[in-house]
Amino acid sequence: MHDHRKLGRELDLFDTDPLIGAGLPYWLPDGATVRHTLEEYIRAAERRAGYQHVYSPVLGKRELYEISGHWAHYNDDMYPPMDVGGEQVVLRPSLCPGHAVIYRSRSHSYRELPLRIAELGAMYRSELSGVLGGLTRVRAIQLNDAHIFCTLDQVADEVADALALIGSAYRAMGITAARYRLSLPGATGKYVAAPDMWSRASKLLREVLDGAGLSYQAVEGEAAFYGPKIDVQVADHAGRESTLSTVQVDFYQPERFDLHYIGPDGGKHRPVMVHRSIIGSVERAVAHLIEHHGGAFPAWLAPSQIAVLPISAAERAAADDLRDRCIDAGLRARVIGPESGSLSARVRETRLTPYQFILGPAETSNDEVSVRLRDGRRLPTQPTTTAIAHIRTLTAHHNTHLWTD
Ligand SMILES: [Zn+2]
Numbered sequence: 001m002h003d004h005r006k007l008g009r010e011l012d013l014f015d016t017d018p019l020i021g022a023g024l025p026y027w028l029p030d031g032a033t034v035r036h037t038l039e040e041y042i043r044a045a046e047r048r049a050g051y052q053h054v055y056s057p058v059l060g061k062r063e064l065y066e067i068s069g070h071w072a073h074y075n076d077d078m079y080p081p082m083d084v085g086g087e088q089v090v091l092r093p094s095l096c097p098g099h100a101v102i103y104r105s106r107s108h109s110y111r112e113l114p115l116r117i118a119e120l121g122a123m124y125r126s127e128l129s130g131v132l133g134g135l136t137r138v139r140a141i142q143l144n145d146a147h148i149f150c151t152l153d154q155v156a157d158e159v160a161d162a163l164a165l166i167g168s169a170y171r172a173m174g175i176t177a178a179r180y181r182l183s184l185p186g187a188t189g190k191y192v193a194a195p196d197m198w199s200r201a202s203k204l205l206r207e208v209l210d211g212a213g214l215s216y217q218a219v220e221g222e223a224a225f226y227g228p229k230i231d232v233q234v235a236d237h238a239g240r241e242s243t244l245s246t247v248q249v250d251f252y253q254p255e256r257f258d259l260h261y262i263g264p265d266g267g268k269h270r271p272v273m274v275h276r277s278i279i280g281s282v283e284r285a286v287a288h289l290i291e292h293h294g295g296a297f298p299a300w301l302a303p304s305q306i307a308v309l310p311i312s313a314a315e316r317a318a319a320d321d322l323r324d325r326c327i328d329a330g331l332r333a334r335v336i337g338p339e340s341g342s343l344s345a346r347v348r349e350t351r352l353t354p355y356q357f358i359l360g361p362a363e364t365s366n367d368e369v370s371v372r373l374r375d376g377r378r379l380p381t382q383p384t385t386t387a388i389a390h391i392r393t394l395t396a397h398h399n400t401h402l403w404t405d
Pocket of ligand 1: 094096275
């Protein structure tokens with residue numbers, strides 16, 4: 001395992017500057033490509049799973065967070081309010097209240113449930129500067145969030161489906177969970193007081209974990225203030241665990257925001273809110289990917305997927321043309337020409353790039369390419385179109401194998 005802070009700088013993925021501030025990393029072009037690709041993967045997976053995407057504002061009135069309970073239970077992590085025209089507005093510490101208001105803005109029939117609202121949105125946490133570092137403790141967070149509004153009968157299936165989405169995302173990213181944790185409330189006062197609500201929600205989560213055959217540890221004192229949750233834990237380079245993905249059952253915020261749907265009986269009923277995040281924050285997910293893969297991302301996520309290496313200046317024009325064909329096919333490719341050094345030096349320099357296309361005079365005249373894989377395997381010379389099409393198929397399916405026959 002590697003330290004993502006060190007590798008992130010060495011690979012030009014992200015950095016920080018004291019002038020911008022601690023805990024506020026910026027993304028360099030290669031890091032931005034990884035982030036964008038990951039975000040698009042999540043959006044596509046959510047669309048397939050029946051989620052609808054929304055945008056909600058990063059600022060909101062203090063009153064919104066008083067109603068949600070954040071102001072009373074989560075204030076230590078929030079930025080102080082700003083006075084604007086006699087009103088107090090705050091940077092949001094979560095996306096939940098905005099989504100509850102979006103749900104409430106239209107009337108809903110039981111036929112629309114489960115209603116799944118998703119957003120990849122920024123939220124803000126007033127972390128102390130002493131604990132900041134790299135992408136794991138940041139003050140501005142891009143959260144992969146969603147809220148499912150459903151009936152009590154639908155909760156178990158929705159939680160199970162969310163766990164399945166998390167499982168397939170981990171397979172695509174080539175990572176594994178260190179363990180599953182059932183996070184329950186502790187003895188301190190940060191949790192809303194509603195014993196019946198806590199026990200019902202905890203029972204539901206246990207049933208889903210048992211039904212999925214997942215082993216887990218129940219830990220007190222790790223719940224959200226409004227409800228228990230399943231946390232999917234991953235380990236960093238030093239073996240420290242952190243939560244990447246979560247699924248939470250919430251009876252509290254639907255009460256606070258007075259949410260309802262119209263049932264088959266024509267009457268008003270209270271929905272349950274399931275909060276879930278597949279990859280947690282984009283920052284934490286990318287930090288974990290950097291550490292786990294040592295910068296050798298799965299091909300679909302790699303900042304540069306193909307390094308085109310002309311043997312000499314004579315193949316330069318053909319190499320540029322080949323790069324353009326790769327880009328037209330939806331792949332990310334760069335030419336590293338002989339001006340950058342010997343072929344073996346360029347092979348070393350691009351060792352984290354999944355595919356190296358080596359172009360000599362024979363390949364150029366036959367429209368063929370010699371493919372070298374990141375793991376050192378050399379494939380027989382093959383038609384360029386075949387190689388591009390094969391890589392395109394592998395990356396489109398988020399396959400973590402570099403090559404399959
Ligand atoms: Zn939420």
